[in-house]
Amino acid sequence: MLHRNEIKLEQHGSVTMLSIQGDITGFSEPFLNEAYKNADTQGASNILLKTEKDIYINSGGIAVLIQILAQTKQNNQLIGITGISDHFKKIFGMVGITKFAKIYDTVDEALAEMA
Amino acid sequence: MITNLNPHAVEVTLCNQLGYERIAMECSASFAKILGCPADRIEDLKTVVAEAALNAMEHGNKGRANAKVTILMDFKDDTIKVDVIDEGNGIRKFPPKPDIAKIIDNMEPPIGFGLFLIQQLADQVEFNQRTDGGHVVRMAINIGRLG
Numbered sequence: 001m002l003h004r005n006e007i008k009l010e011q012h013g014s015v016t017m018l019s020i021q022g023d024i025t026g027f028s029e030p031f032l033n034e035a036y037k038n039a040d041t042q043g044a045s046n047i048l049l050k051t052e053k054d055i056y057i058n059s060g061g062i063a064v065l066i067q068i069l070a071q072t073k074q075n076n077q078l079i080g081i082t083g084i085s086d087h088f089k090k091i092f093g094m095v096g097i098t099k100f101a102k103i104y105d106t107v108d109e110a111l112a113e114m115a
Numbered sequence: 116m117i118t119n120l121n122p123h124a125v126e127v128t129l130c131n132q133l134g135y136e137r138i139a140m141e142c143s144a145s146f147a148k149i150l151g152c153p154a155d156r157i158e159d160l161k162t163v164v165a166e167a168a169l170n171a172m173e174h175g176n177k178g179r180a181n182a183k184v185t186i187l188m189d190f191k192d193d194t195i196k197v198d199v200i201d202e203g204n205g206i207r208k209f210p211p212k213p214d215i216a217k218i219i220d221n222m223e224p225p226i227g228f229g230l231f232l233i234q235q236l237a238d239q240v241e242f243n244q245r246t247d248g249g250h251v252v253r254m255a256i257n258i259g260r261l262g
Contacts, residue, residue, distance in 0.1 A: 096215035
């Protein structure tokens with residue numbers, strides 16, 4: 001079975017956007033970690049995770065995202081998330097992700113606030 | 116394998132492979148849609164079915180390739196009941212509610228989210244050993260309740 005994510009790094013002013021294609025599960029760990037490390041190496045201070053609409057995120061994916069949040073906290077980086085459905089906004093609130101990453105409805109809204 | 120037992124019951128049998136929980140998840144969504152379930156409750160149902168099936172594969176069946184996971188869905192009295200059955204011995208010790216602040220500070224491992232989400236999103240959850248072997252997680256989603 002194919003489990004992989006294509007992640008593009010885009011620079012928008014002071015914000016480094018990680019544009020994630022594909023579902024976020026435990027299998028996403030190496031792809032997200034590599035993308036985050038690339039962004040960090042390039043000196044990113046504000047990081048925006050952008051997902052596709054209607055993706056599947058499971059508990060393994062939530063754990064992977066939290067590990068990314070942990071790294072951004074250690075490195076004093078601001079992190080935001082955009083693209084997720086209302087259901088996953090609710091889930092992210094339940095597990096506490098929203099205490100450490102602001103969720104934005106649109107990329108434009110995120111860039112305007114984070115830049 | 117998917118079996119439509121009657122207009123109000125569906126059974127799905129999965130091989131023990133991570134990723135295949137999506138088959139049960141999508142099947143539960145189709146079933147709930149036919150029954151007129153609101154969209155937000157369908158999303159709750161999809162998550163609890165997927166997480167229970169994942170736990171069954173990883174923890175119940177301990178990743179054994181030849182094991183099976185069976186999902187039974189039944190609708191009665193405005194409620195979708197879902198049984199997720201594995202071949203294991205059940206949960207010996209329930210993990211505590213994940214504390215994200217401690218996880219982020221590396222004081223706790225990032226585990227327990229699946230069970231936590233099931234308990235948060237389902238209206239009722241039971242964990243039972245089966246008399247004929249295996250373990251069942253029995254969940255109920257009331258389709259009239261707002262998600």
